[in-house]
């Protein structure tokens with residue numbers, strides 16, 4: 204699984220990834236910090252499972268208030284970055300493919316940051332299966348992702364250019380890492396209506412914030 208092009212890309216990007224959280228755009232930062240405050244509040248006293256945790260940005264934020272967190276990512280280099288952080292609650296960091304991992308228990312809160320945009324749109328059922336098998340009855344799934352950026356001609360948040368649309372309608376971007384190497388990945392953007400249409404066949408939306416830069420949702424399985 205670590206040979207999957209998306210994982211390969213993120214393995215290489217791990218040391219430079221967290222720059223996305225420290226950009227000099229006040230309106231962007233305000234949205235990000237509001238989302239973060241909402242998540243920290245939501246995580247209070249909760250057992251948390253975070254999929255595709257990357258460098259542990261959200262893990263560290265939630266650890267201020269959560270009871271405990273298991274956070275996994277398929278890229279060992281991402282987990283190595285996360286291991287350098289200080290956490291405020293017990294955090295278990297694991298290298299694991301979320302599609303193969305069997306949760307040892309169910310959790311109050313399941314978190315997925317900046318993943319939905321990378322997931323092939325023809326296969327959302329598989330993603331929701333993964334989320335649902337980790338969530339306790341009455342628990343919440345929280346996701347955040349990017350909105351179409353208005354801040355640069357590249358149309359992306361990192362150095363990139365369009366690589367067209369694949370046969371299933373996924374938006375492809377070719378991104379450039381600091382060493383100049385280019386990687387083509389899926390990066391889907393959604394209007395609020397498109398987002399609701401993508402999610403609602405699978406999950407009940409409990410809250411949705413659609414900003415200029417980010418969207419966040421809280422979801423429950425449809426019973």
Ligand SMILES: C[S@@+](CC[C@H](N)C(=O)[O-])C[C@H]1O[C@@H](n2cnc3c(N)ncnc32)[C@H](O)[C@@H]1O
Nearest residue numbers: 213255256257276277278281299300301316317
């Ligand atoms: C856009 S990054 C998001 C990182 C983090 N969630 C955040 O919001 O900062 C996507 C992450 O998904 C991880 N990833 C890709 N495929 C995965 C898989 N099958 N299982 C677990 N993690 C995966 C990548 O290694 C990368 O760290």
